[in-house]
Amino acid sequence: MLTKKQLAIELSKFKPIKEPNEQLEQYSLDIETAAELLWHAFMHKDIEGKVIADFGCGNGILGGSALLLDAKHVHFVDTDQKMIELSRENVKSSNTTFHCTDITKFKTKVDTVIQNPPFGVKHEHADKVFLEQAFKVADTVYSIHKIESKEFIEQFVKEHDYTVETIIPFDFVLSKTLRHHRKSKYVVKCGCWVLRGKKI
Template sequence: MKRRKLEMLLEEVESFQEPDVILEQYSTPATVASDMLHFAYMKGDIEDKKIYDLGCGTGILSIGCKLLGAAEVTGFDSDERALNIARANAKKMDVDIDFIYSDIEEVSGHAQTIVMNPPFGAQKKGSDRPFIKKALSTGEIIYSIHNRGSYDFISKYIAPAIISDQYTAFFPIKRTFKFHKRDVERIEVEIYRIINEL
């Protein structure tokens, strides 16, 4: 599947109805999701793989993985309302995904590939760390989205795992909360591919 076709399909995914600012529930834009997942697909990390989506929200990354031929996809989130939307999205897109209600610390098992858009830590410093730790304990290859300028910290934090690839992208955030001043704020993010030897 071409990246543009994937993006068009992912634009149909419904977002949060009542996003929680503390959980930093910003929807992953279809542009960013399709870029990252198509990159992962071209690396051989999606098709026929078992995949975990940590902090899956309304399921855009999970759905994208399944559309690209993942063998098995499980999305984990601690917000039941978001999971209900994710389940409805998966049904609408006619993909079979297991969505599980779970705090990040409680996730267990093993996946060949992890995809995630963890909190950036804007509301609570360090809130991305439990996601990184869990990814390192459950996955072999990890794709993760972070604030631009995170490379040095992430590189040290994940050692001996390594960042094999990275690129920057614009992440448009629509006006979601009262403190947002613009209709759309475009922030720069870094997307990492991490190789982890469990």
């Protein structure tokens, strides 16, 4: 079994998103944060031996982490064929299924959803769609959002009979990859919400 440090080393081999789609708000999560979040999920028995869905998988760093921590199977879901191909390239495992489709069309029941949804800069509350779909297929959800969205997220979660177990805070460092970025790096205060619902 990998240690958290070894997990980060393995993730450093993943190819990042080089030409992100601005409309889809594609951002690569940094290696240390991905390792920290998935290690938390692993220690809380939400990964090993479980079936996982990675919504908006991007370069596959979250789902790939789950596989490195002995997930039983991971579904990688993204509307962008380029991201599916990138995930497929990064993830070297047969315990995978890749879905180039809208997340709302993913109906397979899983144990845990891990997701890094759009922040809603281009489309307000785009993350709401991700949460709704995650709640339809999983009892446990790890979902990344801006900390400033805390009130909205927690009200939405409550309306769907899920509870917030914890929020893991972190700084999301955005490199200058999109055209409207003027600084070389941006830091966004974010958190990973760990959500628990009724058994499906």
